Amino acid sequence: MSLDNYLYLSAILFTIGAVGVVVRRNAIVVFMCVELMLNAANLTLVTFSRINGSLDGQVIAFFTMVVAACEVVVGLAIIVTIYRSRRSASIDDASLLKR
Amino acid sequence: MVTNSGLIYLIALPLFGALSLLLLGRRADKWGHLLATAMSASAFGVGLFQLSEMLNREAESRPVTQKLFSWISVGTFNVDASLLLDQLSICFVLLITGVGTLIHIYSISYMSHDPDRRRFFAYLNLFIAAMLLLVLGDSYLNLYVGWEGVGLASYLLIGFWNQKAAYATASKKAFVMNRIGDMGLSFAIMIAFASLGTVSFSGVKEHAHHASEATMTAIGIMLLVAAVGKSAQFPLQAWLGDAMAGPTPVSALIHAATMVTAGVYLIVRSNFVFDAAPTAQLLVVIVGAITLMFGALVGTAKDDIKKALAASTMSQIGYMILGAGLGPAGYAFAIMHLLTHGFFKAGMFLGAGSVMHGMNDEVNMRRYGGLRKFMPITFITFGLGYLAIIGVPPFAGFYSKDMIIETALNAGGAKGIILGSVALLGAAITAFYMTRVMILTFTSSKRWDDNQHPHESPILMWLPMAILAIGSVTSGFLLSRGETLKHWLEPLFEEHGEHTELLPPIVVSGLALLMVAIGVAIAVIKYQLSEVDAVAPEDVTVFTRIARRDLLQDDINEALFMRPGQALTSALVKVDQSVVDGAVHGMGKMALSSGSVLRKSQTGFVRSYAVLILIGAAALIAAIWVVTK
Numbered sequence: 001m002s003l004d005n006y007l008y009l010s011a012i013l014f015t016i017g018a019v020g021v022v023v024r025r026n027a028i029v030v031f032m033c034v035e036l037m038l039n040a041a042n043l044t045l046v047t048f049s050r051i052n053g054s055l056d057g058q059v060i061a062f063f064t065m066v067v068a069a070c071e072v073v074v075g076l077a078i079i080v081t082i083y084r085s086r087r088s089a090s091i092d093d094a095s096l097l098k099r
Numbered sequence: 100m101v102t103n104s105g106l107i108y109l110i111a112l113p114l115f116g117a118l119s120l121l122l123l124g125r126r127a128d129k130w131g132h133l134l135a136t137a138m139s140a141s142a143f144g145v146g147l148f149q150l151s152e153m154l155n156r157e158a159e160s161r162p163v164t165q166k167l168f169s170w171i172s173v174g175t176f177n178v179d180a181s182l183l184l185d186q187l188s189i190c191f192v193l194l195i196t197g198v199g200t201l202i203h204i205y206s207i208s209y210m211s212h213d214p215d216r217r218r219f220f221a222y223l224n225l226f227i228a229a230m231l232l233l234v235l236g237d238s239y240l241n242l243y244v245g246w247e248g249v250g251l252a253s254y255l256l257i258g259f260w261n262q263k264a265a266y267a268t269a270s271k272k273a274f275v276m277n278r279i280g281d282m283g284l285s286f287a288i289m290i291a292f293a294s295l296g297t298v299s300f301s302g303v304k305e306h307a308h309h310a311s312e313a314t315m316t317a318i319g320i321m322l323l324v325a326a327v328g329k330s331a332q333f334p335l336q337a338w339l340g341d342a343m344a345g346p347t348p349v350s351a352l353i354h355a356a357t358m359v360t361a362g363v364y365l366i367v368r369s370n371f372v373f374d375a376a377p378t379a380q381l382l383v384v385i386v387g388a389i390t391l392m393f394g395a396l397v398g399t400a401k402d403d404i405k406k407a408l409a410a411s412t413m414s415q416i417g418y419m420i421l422g423a424g425l426g427p428a429g430y431a432f433a434i435m436h437l438l439t440h441g442f443f444k445a446g447m448f449l450g451a452g453s454v455m456h457g458m459n460d461e462v463n464m465r466r467y468g469g470l471r472k473f474m475p476i477t478f479i480t481f482g483l484g485y486l487a488i489i490g491v492p493p494f495a496g497f498y499s500k501d502m503i504i505e506t507a508l509n510a511g512g513a514k515g516i517i518l519g520s521v522a523l524l525g526a527a528i529t530a531f532y533m534t535r536v537m538i539l540t541f542t543s544s545k546r547w548d549d550n551q552h553p554h555e556s557p558i559l560m561w562l563p564m565a566i567l568a569i570g571s572v573t574s575g576f577l578l579s580r581g582e583t584l585k586h587w588l589e590p591l592f593e594e595h596g597e598h599t600e601l602l603p604p605i606v607v608s609g610l611a612l613l614m615v616a617i618g619v620a621i622a623v624i625k626y627q628l629s630e631v632d633a634v635a636p637e638d639v640t641v642f643t644r645i646a647r648r649d650l651l652q653d654d655i656n657e658a659l660f661m662r663p664g665q666a667l668t669s670a671l672v673k674v675d676q677s678v679v680d681g682a683v684h685g686m687g688k689m690a691l692s693s694g695s696v697l698r699k700s701q702t703g704f705v706r707s708y709a710v711l712i713l714i715g716a717a718a719l720i721a722a723i724w725v726v727t728k
Binding site for chain 2: 021095
């Protein structure tokens with residue numbers, strides 16, 4: 001099996017994630033789509049690492065995972081706080097920065 | 100050159116007086132005038148001491164200097180703040196402090212009812228200090244400091260009663276017109292610095308011979324501009340008449356005896372410049388000749404006694420400038436006329452002040468008349484000054500003015516004949532207008548109301564007048580006997596070779612006296628033997644009208660400079676408002692309007708930002724792909 005298929009898969013996953021971020025309103029779903037995009041990127045890195053026979057990509061993938069874990073912690077905390085104060089998890093409701 | 104550490108006291112004493120009176124304020128009200136007078140008198144004492152020291156030395160070692168401190172030291176350019184007292188400056192030092200002290204004494208009484216007498220004396224002392232710095236500076240830069248100082252003192256004193264708007268305007272006018280002259284002096288200094296590399300008198304004198312004539316002419320013309328501004332010469336003469344707004348002692352000290360003669364001092368001091376620049380020298384005599392006629396003509400039409408005397412001052416300084424422009428032959432006579440004029444004109448101004456004092460500050464001579472009986476001392480002292488100014492022998496003006504007329508006639512060729520005739524004609528007109536002042540004030544029939552009570556002034560006022568009158572009688576004889584002043588000043592000037600004589604001196608004197616007699620006779624017929632109107636007649640010829648309007652000097656200045664200047668400034672204001680402010684405000688408006696357009700893209704919805712980020716990232720990748728393909 002060609003390694004290219006992994007790239008196609010990660011492209012598909014990334015697209016799904018991106019579309020999800022743009023079209024969905026629920027903050028949790030948007031958040032999961034962001035995770036999907038991050039993991040698609042990870043898959044790409046690992047694939048290229050395999051293709052090139054270098055471990056650099058895998059190292060970076062680990063870093064991405066660490067960042068993603070931190071991001072989950074902070075992001076979920078924000079979402080929970082917003083939900084508590086506004087009784088809604090819709091990101092369109094949280095548009096106060098405009099004013 | 101001999102150094103002398105005593106020169107600084109000449110300036111320091113009056114400066115101390117001025118500063119303490121100004122800084123102590125109301126606390127010094129009771130004794131301020133006494134301190135100021137004492138300071139001026141002690142400066143006079145220092146001057147006399149310096150004179151006696153100077154007389155004990157040989158002619159070539161008479162000048163003394165004192166270095167105060169090193170002022171500017173840049174590379175090879177060095178200017179020290181140092182003082183120079185030589186044969187020329189000592190004349191001025193004694194005139195300034197001597198006449199100055201007399202006027203201080205006079206002012207004690209004259210200003211006794213003024214609530215601001217202390218401030219007046221502070222300014223007088225400031226003036227004395229600045230004027231002494233002017234004549235003692237050993238370089239043009241030091242002179243410039245004093246030059247500006249006397250301008251400031253003059254401004255402050257003309258506007259002393261600045262609660263009257265007209266007086267405040269007069270002081271501003273004097274200040275602004277003086278500024279034009281000051282600009283000339285600063286240009287002269289800059290040219291000397293740029294082309295000769297030095298601004299000291301001795302340095303410029305050394306370079307005078309081998310510098311190009313164009314440079315010397317440029318410096319000379321700029322110095323002439325300076326002299327013209329300070330000495331109220333044509334075409335910057337318009338401020339002097341209005342300067343009479345100041346208290347009368349100020350008119351006597353600053354605007355008759357000392358400050359206005361600073362221009363003559365500058366030209367005589369810069370004799371080496373003018374000797375090396377014939378064109379500039381010619382301009383000097385032209386300015387002098389025009390002004391002596393100008394002032395004399397204005398003097399014939401003025402009814403205000405102080406303005407008539409001011410016009411006369413202008414005319415007499417015209418004589419001095421004329422003398423100074425005649426080169427080595429005339430310098431000493433210019434200075435001699437300056438000194439004698441200092442006596443008789445200051446005396447006459449004080450006399451005018453005394454008359455005003457007795458007549459409730461009335462200045463219109465048409466409202467005087469017959470004051471001889473009521474003010475005998477004023478009449479006699481004023482009369483002696485009058486005989487001196489019109490040039491009757493043996494009074495002072497005869498010697499000095501006669502010498503200038505004679506030198507002018509002997510200047511050679513058509514120039515000599517023209518200048519000589521102008522000077523002679525000026526003498527006739529001087530005799531006419533001064534006789535007019537005399538008759539209108541003292542001898543004609545009474546034209547004042549019965550509620551006026553003319554009376555003689557107190558001793559503090561008439562004593563200075565009497566001393567100045569003695570000076571008016573004797574100074575000319577003393578200074579010209581054995582050519583004392585000429586020999587005294589000789590070491591300062593270049594020798595002049597040929598000495599032509601158009602007419603023998605006795606004939607010149609005779610001609611001058613004849614002109615004087617004609618002038619006096621016309622005035623006597625016109626004013627003494629016929630009735631004088633108490634109100635100036637309106638049905639007069641166009642010439643009288645023009646002369647009453649100061650030969651249209653203000654109209655010309657207003658039409659040529661003031662209105663175009665105002666138009667220029669208002670145009671510039673418009674440019675400023677529309678172009679400069681327009682650009683600045685336009686920038687602000689542009690930022691505001693573009694901001695309000697761009698603000699619409701900031702919706703506040705996270706998803707729209709996400710789309711933009713996505714599009715941006717896609718565009719970036721596409722761009723990289725296109726570039727690297």
